[in-house]
Amino acid sequence: MAHRQDQQRRASIHDVASRAGVSAATVSKVMAGVTTVKPDNAQRVFDAIEQLGYRVDPLASDMRRAKRRIIGAIMPEFESEFFGQMVTQLESLAEQRGYTLVAASSRESEARETEILARMHDWRVAGVVLAPVRNEHGPAAAFMKANGMTGVLIDRVLSDDAFDTVSADSASASAEVARELIGKGHRHILVVGLGEQAATVRARLDGFRTTALQLAPDTRVDVVLAETDVDPLRAQLRDYFAKGERPTAVYSLFLKGTLVALSEFRRRGWHCPNDISLVGFDDAEWMQATWPAIAAVVQPVRQIAGHAMEALFARIEGGEGPPTARLEPCQVLMRESVGSPGFADNGVATAHDHRG
Amino acid sequence: MAHRQDQQRRASIHDVASRAGVSAATVSKVMAGVTTVKPDNAQRVFDAIEQLGYRVDPLASDMRRAKRRIIGAIMPEFESEFFGQMVTQLESLAEQRGYTLVAASSRESEARETEILARMHDWRVAGVVLAPVRNEHGPAAAFMKANGMTGVLIDRVLSDDAFDTVSADSASASAEVARELIGKGHRHILVVGLGEQAATVRARLDGFRTTALQLAPDTRVDVVLAETDVDPLRAQLRDYFAKGERPTAVYSLFLKGTLVALSEFRRRGWHCPNDISLVGFDDAEWMQATWPAIAAVVQPVRQIAGHAMEALFARIEGGEGPPTARLEPCQVLMRESVGSPGFADNGVATAHDHRG
DNA sequence: GTGAAAGCGCTAACAT
């Protein structure tokens, strides 16, 4: 076979029109499902479409329409299961409504986030699903406001005065984690997180601390929060343990923190749950394959994506009213990495678990 | 602040033209960097652009040009680190060339793959980077050929008679894994994989088996290959072990297989590397945080993405010549999950490793 | 019921 790819022109609406013996306008009407077209004309149009393999050019179509059927999605990264699933969901929902999703990664940079947004504005997207790097008060949201863009904010947000928001109910989930850990007898717990993501990190931390102290006022909750990146967090954590601190449990407020905590345990030769317990915000597939399986807070990706798209399309279609702020409930999966302090070997190998 | 988003019309090229006192064509020329424009006119155009905050509408621009500056990317999934990184890379490379990347997930379905491709064809994308669900002989590649589309095939492909291909050098990497395992004394090794992805799975299997048998002809290489999905593989693996088979090492040909193997080990209470060794094709961040750290073949994502885009743009710009088939070398990271059979506790906790 | 005409925002020939 030849590698030369013959680039013959695709059939246009005019080709269909002339073959069917009608005008382009009529073809357009037939395709739009207008019922006032004479049946045999409609039939000839359908035949011509079939024979020519005609398909509308969405670009040209959008060009003429007021709004373009493109949705932009901006995620901080694509590498994690959470955002991967999110993009998959969003794409599928956009497609269902006849829209094309253009996804871009801000790679955890607010500067890039705004650049991407500007490019999407150039494309005159109908709407944007933005998962901001930090929170709802960043430059990206400001850009959207300034340019009258339609959008929904998800994940690292709480609520906004201009845009609908949808995120996991971090506070409630963290409260439940607190209940579990306190219930198992933990009274010295370390919380690790990344401070920059203010919106959700604060909610998670507060939700956890408040409940823990309420249930057991003598509980000691230590906090190791790094400002921006993962490496400083690793260093701070190392310092913390080097000082001789020996909490009986660690609650990580985000996925990478869980990984950092785990590798610090490795370094020190500590095993979960005998030497220390671990729970992380954000679940991942591997967490139930390892030994011990890692306890985690599962974020409701489908619900977040679903409600985000619902809210977005409501606005695109002209929906009025004050911005809504949704919080979707999470599921807390207690696995073998959590035990009771002082009791050796309460983690037993079991068949891998299944989510409800 | 009002939630009502004012959707004022954006400045068009004509707005700029009239403000600068020139024609739209001149504005277009200025923006294209044509040097034959009178300096003071050019300056007034720049001023007008600045004042109006004008930016070209890429849709309208593409409409008029022959080729559209859109690249389509189709991945089997977005949930894994590998494809997540791949999309990030591709997006960044497309952007560098002034193209927009539209990414879609085929969700491991060849039917969906073709549908997406048809939609991308409707968009008249300049080119497509396709990571096929199965291999280069699927319906998607056929569709691209039939419609004269420009594209590059990556990942689960070896070589094609119509399209350039870029993938990891599965065979060499697998040979190296064989060398390592044989070198450590393993003589009964189980290989697990998913058969449908014929192209790469065969290369990995053959590369491994050939080298293993060459180095130690008495080696027993068992193979558990499921046809389509992960669950049957889990079942087959369970049967295999239930029969009393006791290989000293397992080599998984893909990420999910590594996860399945790990959870089977869990179920049976086997620990790596004392009870059994494990190496997986495809690395993931968590693999160096667990205890033991899991040995893995690291695919060169950046190289694959880079060469794929290079090849694609060469074709887009009219490059001729027979299709090329690139194989990018992998890195094999031996970690604690691999030991020597019969030697207990040769896995020692070490600081987390760093990739080169 | 249907088609002619206008035009979305832009660029590439072709004049001037």
Place this chain on the structure above:
DNA sequence: ATGTTAGCGCTTTCAC
């Protein structure tokens, strides 16, 4: 050196 003209492929009044 610049403007005029003519579309890209489609949809949408608005006449007929």
